[in-house]
Amino acid sequence: MTPPTRTAIPPQATFSLPPQPAAGGPQATGPSDSRWALASLALSMLLSSLGTSxxxxxxxxLAQALDVPFQEVQWVVLAYLLAITTAVVGVGRLGDVVGRRRLLLAGLALFTGASALCAAAPTLGLLVAARALQGLGAAAMMALTMAFVGETVSKDRAGSAMGLLGTMSAVGTALGPTLGGVLIAQAGWPMIFLINLPLGALGLLLVRRHLPADRLAAGERPGFDPLGTVLLALALGAYALAMTMGRGGWGLLNGALLCLAALGACLFVWAQARVAAPLVRLSVLRLPGLGAGLATTTLVATVVMATLVVGPFYLSGALGLGAAQVGLAMSCGPLVSALVGLPAGRAVDRLGAHSMGLAGLAAMLAGCAGLALAPLAWGVPGYVVPLAVLTAGYALFQAANNTAVMAHAEPGARGVVAGLLNLSRNLGLITGASAMGAVFAMGAALAHAVGASGMPMVAGMRATFTAAALLMVGAMALMLGSRARRRQGCPPGIG
Known part of the structure; x- marks a missing residue:
């Protein structure tokens, strides 16, 4: 699907929708229509991130209400994340095949209906199953909102649109704990799911009325790859379980799952080279900057997850903060990301995705260095200030990287490329929860072993963010190397 030629955008206009067909879809008549279209995408992104936090x-x-141990009730969160991780690439590709608007409507409907099932679930097993369904709907919402940017805004406003989506994701992450606590206190735990019903209905209305209709003719529809979808889901599910089961420990089951993930990944690559309509054409990975964009997204998400995993231990163990104070300090990160998202997107439009991506990585590196080196005597400001710098850099990198990657995606592959971006982020979050938690534990254990009384949490913090800083150096090297190869005219490879 090739977008029509766009006319110049007047200075007062914010975004511009491409002209729509006369029948079967919404009509784009001006900036007001494009704002409503972006509102529908923003609400979809908000709902999917709110569902996590x-x-x-x-x-x-939930553990008390359903009379189950805490280790089991964590599957309420894990089922949602696993469903998104295993399905996000497949639903992105399916959107390219059957139509993105149609599938986004289906995803919103599934998410909303599953939310009602979650609220009514009488047992943990049914609640976990309903959360998995909710995650499938969220996977469609995450992948297809990014894919729709190319159809709803002009190329020179894509960074602002990506910044808006990043802002809404951060708002959902930051709002979730506070909103959830208020709803549970006032109306009970089912309300944290029932709140999605009116929001989901509004999202369905906005998408149906304001997003461009699907325009693939029957003869133009690419095929779908069920074998590749199953193999990829198997590999990703096994990897996610290997990284999350055992609550930070590592045993025989984790190793077996990791081997299963490696086998599934090998079979997936083998199948993609042999089927007529692969889920992910291997040639897509040679798009300019795509390999580097995916790899840096994974590294960046790993570092961001470190702040969520390590922060509570440092703030409570080393600084002696109570639970409410820990939550307040940690909310600084999502809040900064939400405030910076839109300005970051505008900066990408004006100054270019590559330079802003590097600036974002540099800010994240500075934030990691600050968290690793800030002395304990600086107290809470020594944690919050570097965290604010790190998350501001994250917002800038996300807007720049997503804009650059999606700009090179062909119209018929935007869904799968958006799915790959979301997948790389999720894999980074999953890996970060396990790997960075292990680095923190090793650093703290080493300090304890040498008799550094009162210092294990500080030592673990320094070890974690020293490793994070090295990851950011690697991410910058990947981005610079990819840029250099493209300038030299070499065939673009992965990374």
């Missing part, structure tokens, strides 16, 4: 605060309540 709002439940965490309710886990103790």
């Amino acid at each position: 709002i439940v965490n605060v309710g886990l103790p309540t």
